[in-house]
Amino acid sequence: MSILSAVAIVLGSVVMMEVLAWAIHKYVMHGPGWGWHESHHRETDGPFEKNDLYAVWFSVIAAGLFIAGSLWWQPLWFVALGLTIYGLLYAFVHDGLVHQRWPFFVHTRGRYMKRLVQAHRLHHAVNTREGAVSFGFLWADDVRKLKAQLKANASK
Numbered sequence: 001m002s003i004l005s006a007v008a009i010v011l012g013s014v015v016m017m018e019v020l021a022w023a024i025h026k027y028v029m030h031g032p033g034w035g036w037h038e039s040h041h042r043e044t045d046g047p048f049e050k051n052d053l054y055a056v057w058f059s060v061i062a063a064g065l066f067i068a069g070s071l072w073w074q075p076l077w078f079v080a081l082g083l084t085i086y087g088l089l090y091a092f093v094h095d096g097l098v099h100q101r102w103p104f105f106v107h108t109r110g111r112y113m114k115r116l117v118q119a120h121r122l123h124h125a126v127n128t129r130e131g132a133v134s135f136g137f138l139w140a141d142d143v144r145k146l147k148a149q150l151k152a153n154a155s156k
């Protein structure tokens, strides 16, 4: 495989993961999977929460793809790499910038990153399964639009 197609697969996988993560967050975690995700919308003791099990599952899937990619079909290996890069970006943006779960302070710089952090804080304005806004992790809508959406959801 050429380097160009490998890079395309990796980048495509990162983008695909954001779309997938958005859909899973909206329809699974705030749906039938709320039992695990609820912990993330509440104060929890200790460094871990039940919601982290989702990340564990994604790591298992990535590991499986790495193995399948090296045994059977090379493109899968690059999909796995994209998944892993997405996981690291998620850990940096979501766990680091937004929730400050790292043992050191992570600064938010730049207009886009600030919007991302603010948008996810708005996601946490609601602690219930229904009525939340902004389900993406690397992509966020305009903050004013999200605030209006939150208000509209609350008056439903």
Ligand SMILES: [Zn+2]
Pocket (backbone or CB within 6 Å): 025, 029, 030, 037, 041, 123, 132
């Ligand atoms: Zn949520």
Ligand SMILES: [Zn+2]
Pocket (backbone or CB within 6 Å): 040, 094, 098, 099, 120, 124
């Ligand atoms: Zn969060």
